[in-house]
Amino acid sequence: MGTEGAEPRKTRAEIEKAGVEIMVVVAIIGLLMRVATVGISHAIEASRLRVCLLNMEAIDSAKSLWGLENKKGDNDAPTEDDLKPRLKDKTFPSCPKGGTDAVNALSMHAACSVHPASATPGATLATTQ
Ligand SMILES: [Zn+2]
Numbered sequence: 001m002g003t004e005g006a007e008p009r010k011t012r013a014e015i016e017k018a019g020v021e022i023m024v025v026v027a028i029i030g031l032l033m034r035v036a037t038v039g040i041s042h043a044i045e046a047s048r049l050r051v052c053l054l055n056m057e058a059i060d061s062a063k064s065l066w067g068l069e070n071k072k073g074d075n076d077a078p079t080e081d082d083l084k085p086r087l088k089d090k091t092f093p094s095c096p097k098g099g100t101d102a103v104n105a106l107s108m109h110a111a112c113s114v115h116p117a118s119a120t121p122g123a124t125l126a127t128t129q
Contacts, residue, residue, distance in 0.1 A: 048096040052115045055093035059103060059110035062086035067106045074107035 010018075062083040067076065080092045080103065087093065095101060099114030 049115055051096045052099065052112050055095065055101065056110045056112060058087055058093060059083060059101065063103065063106055063110065072106060075105050077103060077105040079103070 063078055065086045066072065066078045066082050072078075083103065084090050084092055093101070095112050095114055097114045099112040102111045102113070104110055
């Protein structure tokens with residue numbers, strides 16, 4: 001049993017240098033994870049708003065059909081049950097953040113209580129990107 005091939009003992013300065021390097025690497029990894037987390041949560045929120053706007057567009061389309069089919073005027077407002085047959089899967093869409101959808105009269109856009117931008121005239125998916 002010789003000592004050939006065995007690494008020499010590290011000096012205290014080398015050990016401290018390795019410790020500092022490990023701390024720098026850990027700090028960089030932490031920073032990258034923070035940036036990724038913020039980016040992901042922003043993307044999730046943007047996706048929820050887009051789903052909500054798509055729901056409002058679907059409701060507005062169903063309202064238009066209901067109005068044409070039933071010869072309704074601008075001040076008439078359908079119920080959710082009136083619109084269900086004209087919506088996908090015949091179900092009334094729900095806000096991904098639990099907002100309450102107001103159908104409103106034919107002259108107004110449908111609106112969400114959580115996403116006020118959904119009731120803004122001209123609000124489209126393009127304005128949220
Ligand atoms: Zn919403």
